[in-house]
Amino acid sequence: MITVATLLGLEHSGTTLLVRMLAAHSKAVAIGGLKNFAAFAYGNRACSCGGTPDTCVFWSSVFREIRSKGNDPHILAALLAAHRQNPESARDAARILVEAISVTSGASLIVDASRDPTWSKLLRYSPSINVVPIHIFKTPMAQLASAKRKQRSLCAEIRKYHLRSRRCRAETSHSPSSITLAYDTLCSAPEASLTRIMDAVGLLLEPTQATNWGVKPLHMIGGNRMKSSTSSKVERDERWSKLLSGFEIALARLGGGATFALNERESRRETRSRERRVIKLGPSGNVRD
Ligand SMILES: [Zn+2]
Incomplete structure (x- = not known):
């Protein structure tokens, strides 16, 4: 069984930070977003290393693995791109791609950062794939401040x-093992947040994940570029209070407050349900479903 953590949320909601923390595990590989695979295969997007399907050390191996099984990466790309018209073929294409990534990387955990739940859903139907959706969200004020910075x-x-x-x-x-996580919680308690996620994907937290996540070179297609750093810092996003006007803060609270509360409620529900399973199975019980 291949485990794929599918990171869900909005752009600038903290997915890139979380990807790097998860990918810092020795048994994990981050692939960027499945949603970008078609653009990458056709040369319209590059890998985060700057490489193409021919020049990136990681993806050229994945493409070779796909071909060795008698499949054509460009056909898989076309099927993924046409997921709305033909979801069943897109599911098969996604499974073949994930299997090739798993063989090439030897990783126990593949981290997808498509953000859009559509791509998580495509993988959910494959019996050989265990999908663990991870929804990360910011406060509506922080999300609105990001939009303002980007002039959206x-x-x-x-x-x-x-x-x-x-x-x-x-x-x-x-998914009974899904995680819903506030970005501020990840920043204020990175180890506890990561432990919760690693438990859900069936791995143990490694010390580098919370403290030194910036050093591992990644081959992510279509992801935000984050500079490598040896002194990784995690900070709560509180710049919104300086960036937003009083009216904009009121707009964020009024328009997004209820949504934020629902996300938080879901996070608490998952925690309670996990605690119930631990009580039922005992501390050494498998709570990973
Ligand atoms: Zn690369």
Whole structure:
């Protein structure tokens, strides 16, 4: 069984930080987003190393592995791109791709950062794949401040915050091992947050994950580029209080407050349900489903 952690949420909601923390585990590999595979295969997007399917050391091996099984990476890319028209073929393509990544990397955990739940859903139907959806979210104020920095429409951002959160919660509800995590919780208690996630994916937390996650070179397709750092710092996103006007803060609270509360409620529900399983199975019991 291959375990894939699918990171869900909005752009600038902390997914890139979480990817790096998870990928710092010696048995994990981060692939960027499955949603970007088609663009990468056709040369429209690069790997985070700057490479192409021919020049990236990781992805050129994955492409060779796909071909060795009699499949064509470009056909897989086309099937993934046409997931709306033909979801069944896209599911097969996603499974073949994930299996090739698993063989090439030898990793026990594959981390996908597509953010959009559509891609998590595609993998969910494969019996050989254990999908662990991880929904990470910021406060509506922090999310709105990101939008303002990027000069995006604030009203559109609030709407997206609401709609994407709802779809993420629907996706996490399908998995008993799913994780819903506030970005501020990850920053204030990185070890406890990561322990919770690593338990859900069936691995033990390694010390480097919370403290030195910036050093491992990654081959992520289409992800945000984050500079490598040897002194990894995690900070709560509180810049919003300086960036947003009083009116914008009120807009964030009014438009996104209820959504934030629902996300938090889901996180608490998961924690309670996990505690119940630990009590039922005992401290040495397997709570990983
Ligand atoms: Zn690369």
